[in-house]
Amino acid sequence: MKSQRALTSWAASLRxxxxxxxxIAMLVCVGAVRAxxxxxxxxRQLYQVGNRxxxxxxxxxxxxxxxxxxxxxxxxxxxxxxxxxxxxxxxxYLVHEFGPSLTAMMLAxxxxxxxxxxxxxxxxxxxxxxxxxxxxxxxxxLLVPRFLATLAMTLLLAVFGVLSAVMMGAFTAHQTFHxxxxxxxxxxxxxxxxxxxxxxxxxxxxxxxxxxxxxxxxRTHGGSEGxxxxxxxxxxxSSFAVIVLDxxxxxxxxxxxxxx
Amino acid sequence: xxxxxxxxxLHLDPVQPPVFDGISLRIAEGETCxxxxxxxxxxxxxxxxxxxxxxxxxxxxxxxxxxLGLASPDELRSxxxxxxxxxxxxxxxxxxxxxxxxxxxxxQRLRLGQEALDEQQILARVxxxxxxxxxxxxxxxxxxxxxxxxxKRVALARAVVARPPLLIYDEPTAGLDPVTTAKIYDLxxxxxxxxxxxxxxxxxxxxxxxxxxxxxxxxxxxRLCYDGPSADMDESASPVVRQFVRGELEGPL
Amino acid sequence: MTRALLxxxxxxxxxxxxxxxxALLGFYTFVNLLRGRFDAKELVRNLxxxxxxxxxxxxxxxxxxxxxxxxxxxxxxxxFQAYGLLGxxxxxxxxxxxxxxxxGLMFSGRxxxxxxxxxxxxxxxxxxxxxxxxxxxxIPYLIVPRVLAMMLAMFCxxxxxxxxxxxxxxxxxxxxxxxxYASFYASFVDAIKLWDVTVGLLxxxxxxxxxxxxxxxxxxxVKGGAVGVGQSVNDAVVAAALLIMVSDDxxxxxxx
Numbered sequence: 001m002k003s004q005r006a007l008t009s010w011a012a013s014l015r016x017x018x019x020x021x022x023x024i025a026m027l028v029c030v031g032a033v034r035a036x037x038x039x040x041x042x043x044r045q046l047y048q049v050g051n052r053x054x055x056x057x058x059x060x061x062x063x064x065x066x067x068x069x070x071x072x073x074x075x076x077x078x079x080x081x082x083x084x085x086x087x088x089x090x091x092x093y094l095v096h097e098f099g100p101s102l103t104a105m106m107l108a109x110x111x112x113x114x115x116x117x118x119x120x121x122x123x124x125x126x127x128x129x130x131x132x133x134x135x136x137x138x139x140x141x142l143l144v145p146r147f148l149a150t151l152a153m154t155l156l157l158a159v160f161g162v163l164s165a166v167m168m169g170a171f172t173a174h175q176t177f178h179x180x181x182x183x184x185x186x187x188x189x190x191x192x193x194x195x196x197x198x199x200x201x202x203x204x205x206x207x208x209x210x211x212x213x214x215x216x217x218x219r220t221h222g223g224s225e226g227x228x229x230x231x232x233x234x235x236x237x238s239s240f241a242v243i244v245l246d247x248x249x250x251x252x253x254x255x256x257x258x259x260x
Numbered sequence: 261x262x263x264x265x266x267x268x269x270l271h272l273d274p275v276q277p278p279v280f281d282g283i284s285l286r287i288a289e290g291e292t293c294x295x296x297x298x299x300x301x302x303x304x305x306x307x308x309x310x311x312x313x314x315x316x317x318x319x320x321x322x323x324x325x326x327x328l329g330l331a332s333p334d335e336l337r338s339x340x341x342x343x344x345x346x347x348x349x350x351x352x353x354x355x356x357x358x359x360x361x362x363x364x365x366x367x368q369r370l371r372l373g374q375e376a377l378d379e380q381q382i383l384a385r386v387x388x389x390x391x392x393x394x395x396x397x398x399x400x401x402x403x404x405x406x407x408x409x410x411x412k413r414v415a416l417a418r419a420v421v422a423r424p425p426l427l428i429y430d431e432p433t434a435g436l437d438p439v440t441t442a443k444i445y446d447l448x449x450x451x452x453x454x455x456x457x458x459x460x461x462x463x464x465x466x467x468x469x470x471x472x473x474x475x476x477x478x479x480x481x482x483r484l485c486y487d488g489p490s491a492d493m494d495e496s497a498s499p500v501v502r503q504f505v506r507g508e509l510e511g512p513l
Numbered sequence: 514m515t516r517a518l519l520x521x522x523x524x525x526x527x528x529x530x531x532x533x534x535x536a537l538l539g540f541y542t543f544v545n546l547l548r549g550r551f552d553a554k555e556l557v558r559n560l561x562x563x564x565x566x567x568x569x570x571x572x573x574x575x576x577x578x579x580x581x582x583x584x585x586x587x588x589x590x591x592x593f594q595a596y597g598l599l600g601x602x603x604x605x606x607x608x609x610x611x612x613x614x615x616x617g618l619m620f621s622g623r624x625x626x627x628x629x630x631x632x633x634x635x636x637x638x639x640x641x642x643x644x645x646x647x648x649x650x651x652i653p654y655l656i657v658p659r660v661l662a663m664m665l666a667m668f669c670x671x672x673x674x675x676x677x678x679x680x681x682x683x684x685x686x687x688x689x690x691x692x693x694y695a696s697f698y699a700s701f702v703d704a705i706k707l708w709d710v711t712v713g714l715l716x717x718x719x720x721x722x723x724x725x726x727x728x729x730x731x732x733x734x735v736k737g738g739a740v741g742v743g744q745s746v747n748d749a750v751v752a753a754a755l756l757i758m759v760s761d762d763x764x765x766x767x768x769x
Contacts, residue, residue, distance in 0.1 A: 059758070231626060240619070
């Protein structure tokens with residue numbers, strides 16, 4: 001009986017949350033089309049999201065590139081010993097899978113947490129209410145510039161991330177396994193579907209991260225502890241959104257590739 | 261100006277009794293009302309319900325003859341932009357200078373088409389407003405560079421700059437020293453004489469509040485337990501009100 | 514020019530402060546742990562708060578990770594018609610690399626961020642000073658149980674996550690690629706050694722140590738109210754992600 005009531009209330013809260021998330025997503029999309037943004041804010045957000053995550057993405061993706069190349073060279077040298085294919089396959093995988101997904105995982109922590117912390121502290125210090133009292137819709141005013149900035153920057157940073165990973169991977173292959181750069185940097189395996197899948201992934205992540213973390217930030221209540229909670233929830237939810245989207249888009253890509 | 265009918269608002273924790281259990285009140289145009297009550301009695305929440313920031317579960321809220329529960333989002337926004345609100349924590353926008361903070365309501369009203377001002381007139385209004393609170397020289401500073409009393413005064417300037425017909429002050433003097441408190445009440449009085457706007461103030465400083473306002477309201481356990489002239493509060497029939505006003509230890513509170 | 518040098522100097526100094534702070538915290542934790550000075554009740558409480566509560570999110574992450582890895586290996590497998598390799602590819606990727614990293618990142622978001630927020634609001638509301646005033650040392654009482662709990666919880670969650678991911682791989686391999694369970698299982702058991710599992714678990718537990726140290730350090734150095742707490746949580750997860758990625762590389766080079 002008690003567990004049944006807990007389950008019903010859980011389901012009800014899940015439903016209200018889903019509705020709110022949907023409303024926020026709608027408002028953001030409408031606001032993004034209706035170009036009525038505060039001047040300079042978009043530029044500031046582009047800087048916040050882009051420049052301030054660049055080094056983070058370059059370092060993490062660079063190290064990932066090293067690990068992936070190291071692992072695959074090690075395995076292949078045990079099985080066949082032919083390392084000429086590693087570079088091409090690695091770049092292909094990077095473009096349609098690891099590049100966008102890992103960049104987005106990094107951005108989910110870096111940007112998602114940032115958005116939730118910023119909006120959460122504005123909620124706690126009543127600045128969001130102050131916006132409403134000036135006749136401003138907070139979702140439109142706060143979230144739309146962040147949404148557009150993250151959308152653009154996820155794609156751009158994924159490109160940088162892929163470049164960094166390829167460079168570090170080529171370096172590792174050259175140093176540890178003596179694969180020449182000209183053999184490793186083989187772009188012939190990257191086909192249009194790969195690039196397309198990568199771009200679709202990056203754009204979906206870029207849309208999901210700000211909406212999910214903005215939703216978490218706007219739901220903040222109760223002092224400094226509330227802001228911490230909201231930030232935590234934003235990181236978890238937006239990382240999880242990335243993982244689920246990755247799975248769904250990969251599955252769709254696989255199925256449509258099969259049918260072609 | 262304001263009409264509340266049968267407001268009922270549940271506590272976040274369903275085990276607790278409701279925060280408001282049937283509050284009805286009317287505030288006429290041009291009135292100065294003080295709202296008091298013991299801690300955590302929901303004074304700020306009542307202000308937010310009046311502004312449409314929080315929706316009650318039951319009851320209707322009417323501001324300037326419009327039912328907030330039935331208003332569309334756009335209508336609600338236009339009603340809210342005609343209310344000047346001084347927040348408990350000031351709620352100054354951290355990313356804007358003092359001048360931009362004060363100009364913000366005017367710029368938004370311009371955008372909503374409620375005000376026909378050009379940039380020059382906006383700046384003139386802003387500096388006039390800042391001069392009124394004695395901070396004309398601080399226009400270019402960021403809110404974080406100001407002291408607590410100065411921030412309060414900037415927030416006050418922002419609340420009144422658009423000359424709204426309804427002014428709501430949530431704890432205008434909390435955490436300020438006596439001299440600054442007197443200064444703030446002086447400013448509120450000047451503003452009230454100037455604009456003749458309806459004013460609603462929440463404060464824990466009950467003596468200053470009674471001196472300032474014509475009519476007092478007190479909330480206790482989800483109901484209005486006093487609604488009448490400030491002067492008659494000492495002689496109220498309710499022991500709760502008497503104890504609260506006199507600050508006695510013995511009593512029902 | 515001087516300005517640029519000044520900025521550079523400030524960046525380097527703050528980096529030294531953070532790294533040094535974390536190293537010191539790790540050292541004190543280790544010393545207190547060796548002397549057996551920590552609060553056992555806090556440990557149990559934190560194990561529940563960090564471990565049990567993270568089970569759903571870690572399982573879901575693992576399920577989808579297994580699925581994604583199957584899809585990625587599947588592209589290869591279909592091209593070469595090498596259905597017998599699916600279990601090996603998925604298992605190797607999940608157990609050694611992707612599993613520990615993704616579960617580590619989720620753990621950092623769920624537990625590390627939460628921990629930083631928790632400690633941060635304790636600092637902001639002066640509860641840590643309150644502990645000192647009661648002659649309770651913060652490190653044995655607050656930090657050691659948390660670090661220990663995170664490492665233990667991560668180890669157990671990884672075991673669970675590995676199992677779920679492999680199960681998810683089998684499921685989605687059947688659903689999407691039509692590889693039956695028996696052949697997936699056979700190639701998995703054939704090619705995966707105990708060493709691969711051990712490496713993954715070791716790495717993951719080390720990531721948990723990194724997450725614990727960053728989150729405790731940033732949590733304890735919160736300054737300035739609600740804004741400070743948000744900022745600290747943000748810094749903690751970023752630092753943890755960076756350390757996970759960098760230390761993963763070092764581990765891979767060391768443990769072949």
